[in-house]
Structure formats: C-alpha cells, structure tokens
Amino acid sequence: MYREHILSHYKEPQHFGSLQHATHHAHSFNPLCGDDLTMELLVKKQQVEDVRFSGKGCAISMAAASMLTEIVVGKTIDQLKKLTKDDIFKLLDIPLSPGRIKCALLCLETLHKAAYGEQSKGDKGEHHDV
Amino acid sequence: MLSAINPSALKKQFPIFKRKIHGKSLTYLDNAATTQKPQAVIDTITDYYTNHNANIHRGVYQLSQEATGLYEAAHATIGRFIGASADEIIFTRNTTESINLLAHSLPPLFGKRNELLLTELEHHANLVPWQQLAKRAGMQLKFIRMNSDFTLDLADAEKKITSKTALVALCHVSNALGTINPVQKITQLAKAKGALTVVDAAQSVPHMPVDVKRLGCDFLAFSGHKMYGSTGIGVLYGRKELLERMPPYMTGGDMIKRVSYHDAEWNDLPMKFEAGTPHISGAIGLAAAVSYLQKIGMENIRKHEEHLTALALEQLKKFSVTIYHPGINHGAGIISFNLRGVHAHDVASLMDDHGICIRGGHHCAMPLMKKLGIPGTARISFGLYNTEQDVAAVMIALQSIIKKFGVKV
Ligand SMILES: Cc1ncc(COP(=O)(O)O)c(C=O)c1O
Numbered sequence: 001m002y003r004e005h006i007l008s009h010y011k012e013p014q015h016f017g018s019l020q021h022a023t024h025h026a027h028s029f030n031p032l033c034g035d036d037l038t039m040e041l042l043v044k045k046q047q048v049e050d051v052r053f054s055g056k057g058c059a060i061s062m063a064a065a066s067m068l069t070e071i072v073v074g075k076t077i078d079q080l081k082k083l084t085k086d087d088i089f090k091l092l093d094i095p096l097s098p099g100r101i102k103c104a105l106l107c108l109e110t111l112h113k114a115a116y117g118e119q120s121k122g123d124k125g126e127h128h129d130v
Numbered sequence: 131m132l133s134a135i136n137p138s139a140l141k142k143q144f145p146i147f148k149r150k151i152h153g154k155s156l157t158y159l160d161n162a163a164t165t166q167k168p169q170a171v172i173d174t175i176t177d178y179y180t181n182h183n184a185n186i187h188r189g190v191y192q193l194s195q196e197a198t199g200l201y202e203a204a205h206a207t208i209g210r211f212i213g214a215s216a217d218e219i220i221f222t223r224n225t226t227e228s229i230n231l232l233a234h235s236l237p238p239l240f241g242k243r244n245e246l247l248l249t250e251l252e253h254h255a256n257l258v259p260w261q262q263l264a265k266r267a268g269m270q271l272k273f274i275r276m277n278s279d280f281t282l283d284l285a286d287a288e289k290k291i292t293s294k295t296a297l298v299a300l301c302h303v304s305n306a307l308g309t310i311n312p313v314q315k316i317t318q319l320a321k322a323k324g325a326l327t328v329v330d331a332a333q334s335v336p337h338m339p340v341d342v343k344r345l346g347c348d349f350l351a352f353s354g355h356k357m358y359g360s361t362g363i364g365v366l367y368g369r370k371e372l373l374e375r376m377p378p379y380m381t382g383g384d385m386i387k388r389v390s391y392h393d394a395e396w397n398d399l400p401m402k403f404e405a406g407t408p409h410i411s412g413a414i415g416l417a418a419a420v421s422y423l424q425k426i427g428m429e430n431i432r433k434h435e436e437h438l439t440a441l442a443l444e445q446l447k448k449f450s451v452t453i454y455h456p457g458i459n460h461g462a463g464i465i466s467f468n469l470r471g472v473h474a475h476d477v478a479s480l481m482d483d484h485g486i487c488i489r490g491g492h493h494c495a496m497p498l499m500k501k502l503g504i505p506g507t508a509r510i511s512f513g514l515y516n517t518e519q520d521v522a523a524v525m526i527a528l529q530s531i532i533k534k535f536g537v538k539v
Pocket of ligand 1: 255
C-alpha cells in the first residue's frame, strides 16, 4: 500500500491549504480514525478554477485527497458529481486492504459534498461517514 | 534476563503460530483485543462436540448428563479461579453482556441513591450501558478523573464517592493505556459509603492473579476470548446475596423453576441469569483455558508480561514516540504510543507487512482519546506466548517505518 507515489503525496501534498474566495467548500470527519478533511473550490461559470484541501489523517487519506485535487481543476461541477470510487482507486493505483477503503474515499465524499453543497443546502449537509 | 516462564515453548502449544503472514512468521501483539487459542482448548471443544454433545438440564439420558456435568463443572472451575463459588458465576456472551445485565438488573437495588460513578478511562462497554441507564432513569453520571501520568486520581475518587453514589464501576486494567487501577482502595471507599462496585476485569483476569474477595468488589465481568478461550463466552461474577435480590435479565427457558400461563418462578443461581440454551462448548472450553492458565501460574504470567513491557518501554523510548503508559509499577502489558508524523493506522498497516499484528485506533475509548487530544494510538498488548524476539521484531519494523516516512529521530 505504501508505494513511493503515495508517500510522496503524503509528505508533499498538492493544493494543501485554503482558498481566499472559495465558492464551494465541505468538511468531513471520520470519528473511527479521526481523519479530518476540508475541501475548498473556486468555481467560475460552472468550472473549477482552483482547489485546496486541508486537514489531518493517515497517509492513505491524505495522499488520496492530494491526488484527487490534481484532477479537479478544469472540471465542471457536473463532472465532479460523476466521479466514482473507482476513479479514486485508479488514481491511487495500490492494493487497498478492506480496512483502509474508508480512508481512501473520504476525499471523494468531501468533494461531492462541496459540489452538491450550493444547490441543495442541508439535505447533503452533515453526513458523517462512520 | 531470565523470564518466569518459557514463552517459546508455550508458543508451540498454539497452532496458529505455524502459519505465515505475508510470508513472515506471525508476531501477535493484539492480545487486548483477543488472544490466540492453545491446542488444549481447541481439543476440549472438539472433544465435547465429538463425544458429549447434548442439551443440558433436560435429558435423563447419559449423554445429556455428561454435558450437564461438564457445564456445571465449568462454573466451579472458573469460580475457584477468581475466589468465588460456582453459583456466583453467570455465563454471558462477553464482558459487554455482563455489564448490560447489570445495567438492567441492578437499579432496583439502588434505593434513593441517584449517582453512577465511573472513571475517565473506561472502555465503551463500561460506559455506554451506564450512560444510557442514567438517561433512562434520570440518574447523574460522574467520572473519577485521570491524572496526567495516566493513573487514577484517588483524591477525586474520595471526593466523588458519597452517600448519593449508587454504584462505582471501573476497569481493573485500562485497555487503552494499560493503567492498573487501585481497585481495592476504590471498593473500600465505596463500601464505607454503602455504594455497590462493578469491576470490568476484561484486561486483568487473563494477565494477573485476580481474587474477588481480595478486590472486595460486588461484581466482576470478563470475556473468555481474551483469556485463551473461545468467542461468545463471558463471565459475570456477582455476590450471591446481591444476585438473589436482583430481577433476571432475560427470561424464558432454563431460568425458571415453575411456569403457569400467567406467572413464573425464577430458578436458583446461576440459572436464574442464564436464560435459554447456553454456550455449552464455550463454557467447557473456557474451563479448559482456566486450567491451562493455572498450570502456568498467573503470578508467572504477570511477571513475564511485566518483563516484556519494561523491555518494550525501554526500547520504544529510543524512537521519536509519545508513550501513553503509567510506567511499569502502575501499568500492565498494554502499551499505547504514537510515532511522530505517522498516523496510528499507517503504523499498524505497515507492521502487518512484517507479519506483526498490533492495533491502531481509539480502542473503544473515544472520550479518553478526546481528553488526550489525539484521534488514537498504536497499541501493543502482550500475552503469555510473547517473547523478547517479538519485541525486537516491533523495533525492527518501527525502524523501517521511520525510514519510509522520513521521520526525524
Ligand atoms: C477493558 C475492556 N472492557 C470491556 C471490553 C469488551 O469486551 P467484549 O467485547 O468481549 O465484550 C474490552 C474488550 O475490548 C475491554 O478491553
């Protein structure tokens, strides 16, 4: 699981930090392992211009978030909504043990929350994945 | 240094250690979660199903009488092991069920007392049942504070145990930090104020001598699977005089003496609290596990695990780790730690690559982790078959994790 590309994303995450003028943002927390993730998007004309993430967690969850941010710029909100678990698994390109799948998918859950956030406030709101 | 027992020889009595994990020999250091099973226990359970299987208390035929005899003898064996009589031993599924039984059946004995006193160190199993009882019955829930050295604050206990205290429930050994609580002192304080006492002994009975009379507790709960027996079998010890005054937990077959369409009369102890067909093979297997432990000697096991704990604490200090353990004088063979810059789950996952089983997470003690300000820890917990080589294997694995993650030492 801990291939070189995972560790390098963990040690030097891409798009780590926050955005001054984010239009979309969401936060997720996994109480089971304490992983904590915030995603911020700057969207103009339905298209992602910039992205940042912040938080803390294991190498798998942080590396997955970092890799995900690398592919979201330029995508439309609708394209973000269509991203699936398999897209994340392909990005990671490692054999994940069953106990670690939740860690890998926390970033997708957060991104989806951010993408849905604006139009449907509330109903996708504080979904905590346990 | 010479150990009190020969763990390498003992390891050979546990067939699971023959197998390989990721091509490496198995180093099992998650004994606080559950222990491996010796051949003696496996053989006893196999023999029961091969030669003696029948329902108990029901048949007049030979086979049923054999099964009944073995099941009743299990009560006596486990009773002797902790200084209790056979009718004070109730078989449950596990520690959790034992405590739920109490949370259900004990309140009628509380009288006007309205406070439940726990400690900040409890496993969810000794917290949630009482918390829910407090909500249901409108009782007050209080907690004895933990000191910064991970020991229990006795002065705080003294302050909080009052004539309003219905019950003090505490763990003997904390599964998250290894802290050995001064149970004897707490039960004395409780007794002086007329409060009942419940001891969660899930992490002490498998690792040190435990005697309910010496501890002075009213109730004691533990799990078979953490003491080299099978899963699905647990124990609740209760003082006979109290058990007799308590209403049953579950009702139905076996726990009754006489039943009419509109009424029922409860059976004698311990059957009154053992409704339905019990886990017969589990109970007999647990008795075999107890005999196995007695042959080795609980004092010897404690000494051996103490030695390994001291060794591991010493060696861990060489790394850039935070250790959450009260020290060898106040702690058992459970060591929680965090490696700087590496999440506990990553530590546990990477240990697995070396064939080492350790736990990473909150250890069913979320409020305690929150108090410590951490999401969780990596945890090593020893059993009687662990060796100095096992400790060395952990240190080698830590070395390689540090190299991988580039942590500065
Ligand atoms: C201190 C303590 N109490 C209670 C339990 C619960 O045991 P079980 O899951 O067997 O009911 C455990 C085990 O995880 C424990 O370590």
